[in-house]
Amino acid sequence: MTLEEARAVYAAGEEKTVACLLAQAQEIERLKREQGVLLSALGDTNRRFCADCFEKQQKIDRLEGEVVNLRQKLRYREKTAQEGYFGSSTPSSKKPVKANSGAGKEKKKSGAKAGHRGRGRRRFRREEADQVVPLPVTKEHCECGGPLESRGAKDRSVLDLPPIEPLKFLYLLGRKQCTSCGKMHYSQAPGVLPGWFYGNGLISQAAVMHYVHGIPMGTIERMLGLPRCSLIDTFHELAKLFAPVLPKLMAEYRVAPVKHADETPWRTQGQSGYAWVFHCDTVTLFLFRHTRSGEVPVEVFGNKCLPGVLVRDRYSGYSRVPCKVQFCYEHLKRNLEDLVKKYPDSQELKHFAEHVLPLFREAMQLRGKPIPDNEFYEEALKLKTRIVAAMEADAQDEAIRTYQEIFRTNPDKLYHWADDRRVPAHNNKAECELRPTVIARKVSFGSQSSRGRHTREVLASVLNTLAQRGRDPAEILNTALDRLAVVPDLDRFELLFGGAAPSDKRDSLPTESPKRLRPVVQPPSSQQSQARAVPPRRQTFVPNAVAAAVVALFLLAANALLLATPHVADIQTPVAAATLGSARHQTDIASFQSPTRHETRQDTALPHFPPVPTSAVAEHESVRGPPAYSTRQ
Template sequence: MSHADICAPEHTDADTAALRLESEQLRRQTLTDRCVLEKLQHIPQSRTASQTGDTLHQRYQQAVERRSDLLEILLQTADVRGGELQEENRALQETVEHLRYKLKCAHYELKKALGVKASTGEEKAEDGDAPADKKQTKAAHRPRKRGAPKGHCGRSRPIPEKIDFTEEIPPPEKCDCGSHDIEPIDSFDSKYIEDIPPVSKIVTHRKYQRGQCAHCGKEVRHAEAVHGPPVIIGPNLAVHLTMMNQMGTTFRKLSVFSTRVLGAELSPSGVLGLVNRVGLSLDGSYNNLRETLRQQAVLNGDETGWKVMGKSGYIWCFCNKRIAFFHPDQSRAAAVIEKILGKDFKGIVICDFYAAYNCLGKTQRCLVHLLRDIKKERDVLSSSKLLEQFEFKVKEFIEKGLQVQTMEDGPEKERAVCKMEKRLARLTTMPVTKGKAITLQKRINKYREDLIRFVTHPDVEFHNNRAERQIRPMVISRKVSFGSNTQSGALRHCVINSIVETCKLQDIDPIEFMRRAYTSGGLNAPDICSPPAT
């Protein structure tokens, strides 16, 4: 075993310095001994000189061996230290790259918050490529000209089918030539004016006649005549104010509108009471809508923030082509989904990548959300060719999937679906930039089955735009009302929106629906839960 093997353990900086000092001393000693040995070769040989030469030669050999061992130890130490420095350098490079990426993200968010438009020039590519053509860059960033394009013929209102009144206007009194001698002819130019009659309040005096029981002699009166105030608001005004509130008009503005425009004096709290009573008459239809929701084969789901009494809350939306259902809840957890749809929901829910939807058996994750995240990353790393290719491949996957979706069931479609699965798998292994893009690849791999389900189900969309459009009125209402003051108010808001939006989807007049429900106490509301007639 050599001395280097014995001294193999790691050394501190002080130990390394001591070894270097000892090696330098041995180097000087060997040089001195070599000079002495060379001089001894040129003097006459004697016993004393021979003994001195042997001693020096033996010491020289030991010094050389010792210095060789020291150099080997120093070389091993240098190799270890070199590896450590390489690891430190690699870690520092990754840190610098991560910080540079974070800086670009922060710069992008700052520009977005300040509303700063992107510069007209393109950044130079990372590989040193020249920027894009200036003409193409200017064309891409040139603001769109306002108004209709040249050659657009325009579109006006269609001629009404029903005409209530006809007015005949005599010919003009003066010609362009200056003559006043104008004779009428049997030819007319037609214009149609659509308007509403002047709004005026209608007061109906209801006289409830009393009766007397022939059996007991008791005076009999109508229940609605006995209870309640002597002056009430009729159903037409009540449902119209409710509809306007659903569209985002505040109670205070409705109070002003009713008092000054319609002539029916109402306070903001009075309007609130009317809307609450209309909402109460819709509870039965709302509960039936919930039961129908659990029987649907395909649904879109989304949620948005909605404060209640100043505390954070949410409104959940589940909808499809015929139904829109809204539910308020303080939680955003999976338990809310199970409470709305039930724990054994068999249908497919189209949703985003929010983890609460993982409790569902079958989902179709929104591919548009995935494209938005890629687009946002491309805005940060605008010169990345890898991200550009990644975005192109995702769009290509959607286009090919829509083509396969329209194919008839059979062996040919099965082979096409297998190719789509391989195409989706390649998205998870293609080279991308570090950072968010790698996270998106992991997301694709995690939800692989939930990204391709639209290919095999013709009724399933690859995006969740339907739910986002359906929940948009809630977002607008939130900007006006800042939420609800009570939990019952949030529920009432969801009930009215569920009925109104469902009526719109089924081409049912929501005003007439609410009027019938309000006048009958919810007993004579039209059926909006039955499947469409075939």
């Protein structure tokens, strides 16, 4: 109704106005009823259509979830095809595709770097040769018919290795009887323990071949022509002989300024177990246990507070170690790389990794740079500040926040490399020391008995520690066995390691430096480096017939000297030891050893041994009861 129509109704009178209002009210009621009917119909329609939409939405959500799961499975299959089933922890031998392989990659130029001193073949002088063999020209005339005149000799250097062949010795032991009491006295065979069939030189070389160089037992059996069972029994007895050395090596490891530790699976009789390695600059200790729990580190470190820093991964088994801890940055780097591969769509995570990973690499490489200490600590402080800032920065990605929490909750286990140059930011040393054990596991599938596991534990620890200190483990072990053959009660640790200084390396500093006192690092001299690099020279092997004659002469001289000389302890002098001890085999399985080498060589000095009491030697020279050592013959 318009305004004019309303005025006309009002002007028409009261009755007209009331009738108009009633008509309007009826119309409103009718419209309300129609509205209710329409709303009811609309509600029914909405309810019918909303039920269908809900079912469709549920189906959409389910299909989207399946798509996400299938994409994750596809990504996992692609990752497995490239890296293996264990991601970044997959051994290189198990990776389907080598990361640095490819047809497009060019092989870098071989050879030494520019300015590097060569170490290739070189001719040696006559005084350096073990044997000088004159070879005259047998011809008398030239091809043209002219006579030949002598013009001296031309040097021709040849480096050769004789075949490995054990020598068979038959000692004729002299015997005398006391005319008063009838007691029999026998001379002692040199270079062999009482009651043992194999000589000390053969045992030493075989043990080093197996436990240091990783040569399988079957290969040693074929090389030396010895029964495998006899070798195994000999190694068992040898381990029993030197088992007391392990606690002293463990005590020396505890006080080292920088320590490393790692573990790897090792089966015994088919049962799961673990091989543990504990390494420092002077000791490499192997332990083979049935468990990976924290009981093994507690066995090594004890419960008292120790000096130094232990470099390790984040495995919780080392949580009870009573010393400072440095986490391995290489493991942290792999963890971050795994996160990037797991969440490839996260741009924030990608940018975070691009910023942090170079810092980790620089931290691990900084220690090896040829820079003075003050410059090292300045760069280390700057690098540490950048890493701390990256880990304290705010992040929206949940994966980044979880990763940053490692650094926020462990600040005392992540930056020792910046305070002490001796401490590396990675645990590469322990992994390198453990690698030969991993290879041995692939070849032997572990130990076949608990006794064999203990034997490997003892001999691998002793021999690898000797090799680590820059000495010939076969020669040291041979000398120790020679002395034990005379006096069985000598201290085993003194025989092997007594009076020997640790190898002069960058990391081998005697004590732990305070946090603000910078350690002074002295690089090894060129003479020491050259001395450690030069292997001991051996005399050329001679035919068996000549060898038998030479050995017979030496034996006659040795027996005569033993019977004529009352002071048997004098055989500890270098020349006599070479005549009666080292010359008893004339070889360390492969070759003869020159009797005068120990007098002239300075790079393979033997450790200082305590003097042998003359009374003890004289008592041992009398009638022997049951043999102190026994092995399978």
